[in-house]
Amino acid sequence: MEGNAMNRREFVTRTAAFGLIGPMVFQKRAFAAESGKVETISDGFLELPTNFLLPNGLPDNIPGMSLEEVAAEGTFKVSCNVTAVRRPNGVVVFDCGAGPNFMPSAGDLDQNFAAAGIDPEEVTDVIFTHAHPDHLWGVVDDFDELLFPEANYHIAQTEWDFWNSDGALGTVGEERQSFVVGAQNRFDAIGDRIAFFEPGDEVLTGIEAVDAKGHTPGHTAFVVHGDEPTMVVGDAISNNPISFLRPDLAWGADMDPDAGAETRKRLLDRLASERMRFVGFHLPDGGMGHVERKGGAYRFVAGS
Numbered sequence: 001m002e003g004n005a006m007n008r009r010e011f012v013t014r015t016a017a018f019g020l021i022g023p024m025v026f027q028k029r030a031f032a033a034e035s036g037k038v039e040t041i042s043d044g045f046l047e048l049p050t051n052f053l054l055p056n057g058l059p060d061n062i063p064g065m066s067l068e069e070v071a072a073e074g075t076f077k078v079s080c081n082v083t084a085v086r087r088p089n090g091v092v093v094f095d096c097g098a099g100p101n102f103m104p105s106a107g108d109l110d111q112n113f114a115a116a117g118i119d120p121e122e123v124t125d126v127i128f129t130h131a132h133p134d135h136l137w138g139v140v141d142d143f144d145e146l147l148f149p150e151a152n153y154h155i156a157q158t159e160w161d162f163w164n165s166d167g168a169l170g171t172v173g174e175e176r177q178s179f180v181v182g183a184q185n186r187f188d189a190i191g192d193r194i195a196f197f198e199p200g201d202e203v204l205t206g207i208e209a210v211d212a213k214g215h216t217p218g219h220t221a222f223v224v225h226g227d228e229p230t231m232v233v234g235d236a237i238s239n240n241p242i243s244f245l246r247p248d249l250a251w252g253a254d255m256d257p258d259a260g261a262e263t264r265k266r267l268l269d270r271l272a273s274e275r276m277r278f279v280g281f282h283l284p285d286g287g288m289g290h291v292e293r294k295g296g297a298y299r300f301v302a303g304s
């Protein structure tokens, strides 16, 4: 990695130099770095019907790949990977998993945190990528108690406003009405300890919020700046290999498929250009890895 990766100083210097070219050039803000060990902890898995994710089927111009290979028996079986960052002052967690009331195959977070040796009371902050059930509903346990009782919670203002809006029920379609009601009552559980952010904000020291809308209106990715910067992409890059081979493909789980595709292309380009480690919530093998360019597309290389 070392020979290729741009170090932080080069990065800041280069982006500063770009800033001299003209006022239209986007200048990247420098974010603090903080030491911390990034790992993923499984919440179990989901089984999703193929026609939900790919309503128009798989295009036949993906070389060497058939739908049977990626989705056996009409179902995508996808992992759920919660990211935990152990920092000197406590643990920061990205998303809360599905909890006990979404799918029997998910909601394993509490036991897997215990197996990883993390006490839920050590969690100081929970940062949400978005408010879908598999990311939010695990905020409370079987007894409606907070899974992380000492934590503060953070979510994009846009995401919070969308799920709380009168229009949300009309926007999501018949089969996902429960997503709205479910989000609203989980929001109630954390309403007195929620903080809001916008894309570009530093949510906590060294944690950069990156606009990743499309999957949901306020869906957000995060860069955890530190010894090895890591981007938590949530569901913006959610299928291996389809999201990498055809990032432009409309994805049925994205509320706004065009915006979802634009976000996916932008994040993949940044991950490949900066050779940045990342975590995809639904990617296999723990969800952590790197992106490599492959022809005109990308490839997922799993591993920390």
Ligand SMILES: [Zn+2]
Residues within 6 Å of the ligand: 132, 134, 135, 235, 281, 282
């Ligand atoms: Zn998800």
